[in-house]
């Protein structure tokens with residue numbers, strides 16, 4: 001593997017320079033390549049399906065900035081919208097009609113959302129949704145699921161306690177145990193565990209937060225009845241059902257996973273795609289819950305740059321394309337073509353491998369297991385094989401997520417040629433594995 005790891009001396013030098021004043025040389029940990037080894041690639045620009053690194057090398061990109069670039073990079077309509085917004089001023093700290101327009105759009109596309117508030121990241125959105133669930137119910141306990149990631153707020157950096165239905169333990173230093181103990185973490189897709197948790201703590205549970213399709217432990221789809229059980233239990237015990245659609249919103253379907261699986265949450269958190277690449281998050285849902293948010297109610301939340309005009313106008317412009325008929329059927333068909341090609345290539349080379357898809361989101365698994373529906377299944381996959389595949393593809397100009405515990409993203413800009421190229425490169429890499 002080491003022969004794959006080093007990139008150009010220039011990239012090595014840039015990483016050394018970055019590491020002088022930036023922790024780990026990156027502004028978000030996953031970018032440091034710790035999950036795959038080697039030095040991160042420094043990107044200079046991007047266009048359509050492609051990234052271009054500082055050496056001018058082109059990569060077909062399946063990370064898409066972790067989801068936002070569903071139209072492809074530097075889409076001319078988006079760039080024009082941002083340029084036009086910029087000349088009108090970058091931020092006013094006062095209401096603009098663009099915020100109303102985007103809020104109206106989101107509420108129309110996701111009918112479970114009656115009121116929506118913009119933030120600057122998915123983390124802010126989920127952090128506030130948790131606070132809102134607690135403020136609305138007057139309860140403290142939150143339920144989340146192993147392997148799901150909802151951003152880095154304290155209540156959500158919690159893993160399962162020693163016993164399953166016990167108080168959570170921090171997954172990060174700096175999160176007080178007193179804080180983590182209000183979060184119970186259950187196995188994803190474990191319907192009985194959800195029922196047992198509510199039977200034991202029901203009256204204390206402020207809310208449940210779940211990735212409706214998990215994309216932060218690699219891709220894991222909900223089994224039949226999982227999301228429905230959370231909905232039923234929240235109804236029975238008057239807890240708030242929060243669906244974290246930061247990654248799945250406008251990705252697995254226009255209406256998100258809640259449309260894809262026909263489940264109605266009380267609150268939805270959003271991010272990534274709604275800003276078209278600019279910093280945006282959002283949380284929204286039932287009016288009676290959202291009316292607890294300041295300035296209407298006593299749950300405080302704020303943000304200097306929330307709803308800023310550049311991000312709003314980029315998002316509004318992007319939805320013009322997303323709402324075109326067949327956008328998602330075409331995106332899914334494109335991804336299906338890719339995954340079928342990768343599967344055939346792996347089978348030909350005799351590599352234990354399979355894939356899963358949810359709209360424009362995908363997972364690649366190096367395993368001979370035939371089912372992936374839990375974090376335990378993911379932990380049994382062959383990480384070393386993934387690392388070899390990752391570097392083999394990167395060297396051949398295909399950019400995958402630098403971790404076996406991340407999902408993959410395709411865009412409308414990926415052409416048939418890009419997909420065939422990806423499959424051809426995979427054939428070469430599988431052959432040397």
Ligand SMILES: Cc1ncc(COP(=O)(O)O)c(CN[C@@H](CN)CCC(=O)O)c1O
Nearest residue numbers: 028066121122123149150151216246247271
């Ligand atoms: C379901 C879900 N909920 C919340 C978040 C946090 O959003 P941000 O605070 O990173 O905007 C995320 C962020 N996803 C990661 C990808 N694994 C972002 C990449 C990164 O951390 O750099 C998410 O996937």
